Amino acid sequence: QVQLAESGGGVVQPGRSLELSCAASGFTFSTYGIHWVRQAPGKGLEWVAFISYDGSNGYYADFVKGRFTISRDNSKNTIYLQLNSLRGEDTAVYYCAKDRITLAPLYSFDYWGQGTLVTVSS
Amino acid sequence: DIQMTQSPSSLSASVGDRVTITCRASQGISNYLAWFQQKPGKAPKSLIYAASSVQSEVPSRFSGSGSGTDFTLTISSLQPEDFATYYCQQYDSYPPTFGGGTKVEIK
Numbered sequence: 001q002v003q004l005a006e007s008g009g010g011v012v013q014p015g016r017s018l019e020l021s022c023a024a025s026g027f028t029f030s031t032y033g034i035h036w037v038r039q040a041p042g043k044g045l046e047w048v049a050f051i052s053y054d055g056s057n058g059y060y061a062d063f064v065k066g067r068f069t070i071s072r073d074n075s076k077n078t079i080y081l082q083l084n085s086l087r088g089e090d091t092a093v094y095y096c097a098k099d100r101i102t103l104a105p106l107y108s109f110d111y112w113g114q115g116t117l118v119t120v121s122s
Numbered sequence: 123d124i125q126m127t128q129s130p131s132s133l134s135a136s137v138g139d140r141v142t143i144t145c146r147a148s149q150g151i152s153n154y155l156a157w158f159q160q161k162p163g164k165a166p167k168s169l170i171y172a173a174s175s176v177q178s179e180v181p182s183r184f185s186g187s188g189s190g191t192d193f194t195l196t197i198s199s200l201q202p203e204d205f206a207t208y209y210c211q212q213y214d215s216y217p218p219t220f221g222g223g224t225k226v227e228i229k
Contacts, residue, residue: 045211047219112168115165
């Protein structure tokens with residue numbers, strides 16, 4: 001079955017960096033794009049970033065452009081999200097989610113990981 | 123960005139009730155609409171995609187309808203495990219955006 005497992009969250013000071021990982025299994029990883037979606041405490045869902053199946057294209061929400069970088073290693077079935085210049089408003093649970101279709105992005109999410117909490121605080 | 127507005131923001135219902143949640147898009151999105159269920163402390167779970175297609179292994183009491191700007195999620199007979207928050211999401215236009223959520227509580 002499809003499984004996604006995030007890791008790397010924690011408490012970090014404003015302005016510092018953190019790298020999140022998402023390990024995938026149960027599907028042909030190298031043929032699907034993967035997204036990051038976040039949820040601030042007590043708030044709704046917010047799309048953050050997407051990486052194409054081959055890692056050649058990454059797309060970002062305006063509020064993270066220039067600060068976050070998404071990447072993937074298809075040999076390890078793993079997605080990464082590098083978070084730089086973190087702010088208090090980046091505090092959230094970060095989920096990775098699989099795109100529904102192969103190759104081209106649809107921005108429809110069919111499976112989600114359990115999430116990892118990032119807390120930005122001094 | 124396309125704004126997604128859900129109503130109501132919360133509702134109270136009893137086991138066995140028929141529940142309907144509405145989602146409205148700020149512009150037409152054809153049928154590029156999904157619904158998710160989220161329980162406290164858990165990840166969202168896909169219920170419906172393409173406005174009316176039911177995700178595999180989702181109970182048949184869940185259904186979706188609509189096209190253009192107005193959509194509904196219906197739970198035909200509410201079960202104890204259905205008490206949760208429900209979100210709609212459009213994927214017609216970039217960036218994908220979510221509604222604010224509807225919390226379904228026990229009456």
